[in-house]
Amino acid sequence: MPFQLTDESLSFFIEKCKRNKLKITPQRIVIYKELLKSTDHPHAEALHKRIKKIIPGISLDTVNRTLLTFAKIGIVKNVEGYGEPRRYDPKIEKHHHFRCIECNAIIDFEYKPYDDIIVPGDIQNRYFILNRKVLLEGYCDKCGKKR
Amino acid sequence: MPFQLTDESLSFFIEKCKRNKLKITPQRIVIYKELLKSTDHPHAEALHKRIKKIIPGISLDTVNRTLLTFAKIGIVKNVEGYGEPRRYDPKIEKHHHFRCIECNAIIDFEYKPYDDIIVPGDIQNRYFILNRKVLLEGYCDKCGKKR
């Protein structure tokens, strides 16, 4: 079935914008619609290319800014690990990470039960899995105290 | 106890370099040592700053290039913070990701058992956990076939 923006998702969008005192502009509607029908987790530039077919004059900055705004009010998500400088870890033994969403600290921890966590059958069948990581996110002790 | 680069880790480093036909340069030794004693998953720029105290003339490009090389031969790891453009996900319901390490595709999947995965006690006690995600990595169907 072809994608269709339901009244439901549009009113969810409008509702959320209003609640956050964001104006409903044509740019925002189109950006939201376009991301909503994307399954490839696009970056701003890719989305901008698609959106220009609908609003030719739209600037890349607007797409960027709008996506950040959407992420802030929680109607879209930022895919973990992207949009940040590359970071390196000297620890090559199997381990997992806790990441503070405030100060961006990454803390290593080991926990055997996570190492061989069961992979769902359909994923196991379709893809060749080399690595399983658990990422816990929240506030670290320092940032948690401040709040 | 203060950090010390053991003979063991140095010979592991030398061994790995030789096996991969990499020259053992003073720059590489210092970069490896410096990353090895870092617990903050630094990015190249941060590491460059620390290393300049030891080799004042070292260029940022060398640090960058060397870290990538180290990651390629597997003596260090690239962690969240992949140095790639920010990507967005319209799916706000709880879900997890498979990521192809070849073509960088990200594929969503849902799997209830991951959603409330048990958090180790010491992590639970020290940090305020808001979110638990499992990241599976490997080759997608397309990239798997090519190999």
Add this chain to the structure above:
DNA sequence: CTACTATATAGGAGTTAATCTTAATTGTCA
């Protein structure tokens, strides 16, 4: 120990993605 060669490095130029600035425009609400 010396000479050779393939690598690696420094430094600067070039890119790409993201962010900021400013002036013009446009939703929103009285």
Add this chain to the structure above:
DNA sequence: TGACAATTAAGATTAACTCCTATATAGTAG
């Protein structure tokens, strides 16, 4: 409808690499 605060486009700026090239150096073969 009008006023105003929010939003936009366009271009400048910044950040984080990445590429280029001339010089230097580690490994190794004699």
